[in-house]
Amino acid sequence: MKDPDLKVLTGLCAKCGTCRTVCTLYPERKTEIAVARGKVALVEAALSGEDADAASVQEALTDCLLCGRCERACPNQVLVEEIVMKGRADLAEEIGIPAWKSVLFGKVMASPAATEAARMAAAAAERLLLAKVPTRSGLHYRFPEGIAGGRTVPELPAKGFIRSLRKREAVSGEAMLFVGCVFDHVFPRVGRAAYETMKASGRTVAVFRDAACCGLPAMVSGDRRSAAACVEENLLRLRSADPGEIVFPCGSCLIMFKRNVFSLIPRSNPLYEDAVFVADRSVDYASFILTAGVVDRLPDPPEGERVGEIGYHDPCHLSGTLGKGPQARELLSRAVGDAFGEMAGADRCCGYGGTFNARDYPTSSRIGENKVSAAVRGGTKVVSTACSGCVLQMRDMAARVDPSVRVVHIAELVQNALSGGREGTPRR
Ligand code: SF4
Ligand code: SF4
Ligand code: SF4
Structure with a gap:
């Protein structure tokens, strides 16, 4: 590895281990290399020439959902996602990426x-x-x-x-x-x-x-x-x-x-x-x-119908990194009223992780099934969200766990409310 930025980025890590307590992947892997601290140490070793096995470093860096939970919890503001992405790029230059990915991207x-x-x-x-x-x-x-x-x-x-x-x-x-x-x-x-x-x-x-x-x-x-x-x-x-x-x-x-x-x-x-x-x-x-005045045009939502049945799944970057969870919840409250209720495990990662889902579907689906199961146990019947990867993953997981659970984008609920829909889920 040779990207000079990596040395600066990894240098901020104090090896405190806070990241392990929040890592989405750690409960699945139970190994240090799965969490940010382990990955940072591995990159440092590779940068110093101690670990010359580029393929195993690439494997370790690829084994990450890029959910950013570690980064948000890190007391030293270590940019873990940047380290993982730059590390992957550095190694892709060195040993390449699969041909199908090159053609696809x-x-x-x-x-x-x-x-x-x-x-x-x-x-x-x-x-x-x-x-x-x-x-x-x-x-x-x-x-x-x-x-x-x-x-x-x-x-x-x-x-x-x-x-x-x-x-x-x-x-x-x-x-x-x-x-x-x-x-x-x-x-x-x-x-x-x-x-x-x-x-x-x-x-x-x-x-x-x-x-x-x-x-x-x-x-x-x-x-x-x-x-x-x-x-x-x-x-x-x-x-x-x-x-x-x-x-x-x-x-x-x-x-x-x-x-x-x-x-x-x-x-x-x-x-x-x-x-x-x-x-x-x-x-x-x-x-x-x-902010654009659309909510002022929404009719008053029905009250006392299907109370708390519509939940919101927080997309990791939209809610976690960009802090837009409150806006989504306010919009839902305005669109569907008390049919919106806080979903159990709303801020847990859904396990999709983009290419992670393609790379390790069994792990991705275990994380996703746990998520949907918790939501169902909490009484959620409609999962709304605002990220394309989350919609794909949650639909797949709902089909596995409980096909009666509906997965929608919040825009569908707003459109339904604007058209006077009373059922709280989009018209078909
Ligand atoms: S929480 Fe941050 S500083 Fe602590 S070990 Fe993890 S990456 Fe390093
Ligand atoms: S980005 Fe997510 S999966 Fe990757 S190390 Fe951090 S918490 Fe774990
Ligand atoms: S859906 Fe969005 S994030 Fe995903 S590949 Fe397309 S443009 Fe990129």
Whole structure:
């Protein structure tokens, strides 16, 4: 390992062990190497040349959900996620990343046309090859046990959200919706709900079209070149569109533009000012709806119906790192009234962790099943959230634990409330 930043970043660690008490992965692994302190020590050893086995260091750094719980609890403000991501990138330069990841991040996710083609191929394949699993969140398909861990995936739609827009619709506006790949291609109903509810503010709303992926999957996999290419293209296009606000229904996309971008575009980079411009204007969906006047248009929610049945799952970065949990809760209270109730284990990580879910599905699903089971025991029947990865994971886990549990994005609940829906869950 040779990235000089890593020496500075790891140097702040006092090896106090606080991170172990909060680590999402520690209860599963019960080993020091799973937690931030162990990873920091390993990186320090690799930097000093003591541990020359790059593959085992890469394995240890890959075994992390990047949930950030350790970082938020750390008394020394050690930037654990930055250390893990920079370490992965350093090692990817040294020993490479799997070819399929290079193609996915460099060719497919960087190109809207290739992403669309991949979605259509996947939609056809799931209909042909997988078993149908009806759940209260909609139709899903299940892989056979032994293939992809028997995971459940949502039915892919015939058309994504952005392709459903008319040619001249939402081309320019005061506020811009950055819908993200998942809420465009996998759950277009969420993209539509975010768009329609933003329009209820009375402001004109543009939808960011032909967007490259935000770059997060490439970045967390150590492919900084592909991540930077996505980020640079997005920054230039967002800057020239000059929106007053850029609204993100996905907390993962938002953290990319609010925080991670500065790891790729430091002060010395010519695009730094563009990155600051975009970060300053980037807001989470709930904050926009609360401040743009949409809540004033919400009818009074029904009282005494399904009290406490709708919970909120805190996405790690949206609630934890960016502190937007209160905004989501306030919005839910305004939209569904006392049907919203604090969910048991709301701030526990769902276990998705982006590429972690693909890498170690059994562990990811154990963490997720525990989460959904706790929510169900606490009386939650609808899990709402505001991050694309969380929606994917919680739907899969609900299909495993209790298919009667519905998983929705908060925008769907707001849209339902605006349309006078009384049932507290989106109309079908
Ligand atoms: S909590 Fe922070 S300072 Fe303490 S061991 Fe963990 S990373 Fe190091
Ligand atoms: S980011 Fe999460 S999983 Fe990774 S070491 Fe920190 S607490 Fe553990
Ligand atoms: S965080 Fe996920 S959903 Fe959002 S743009 Fe990046 S890849 Fe797409």
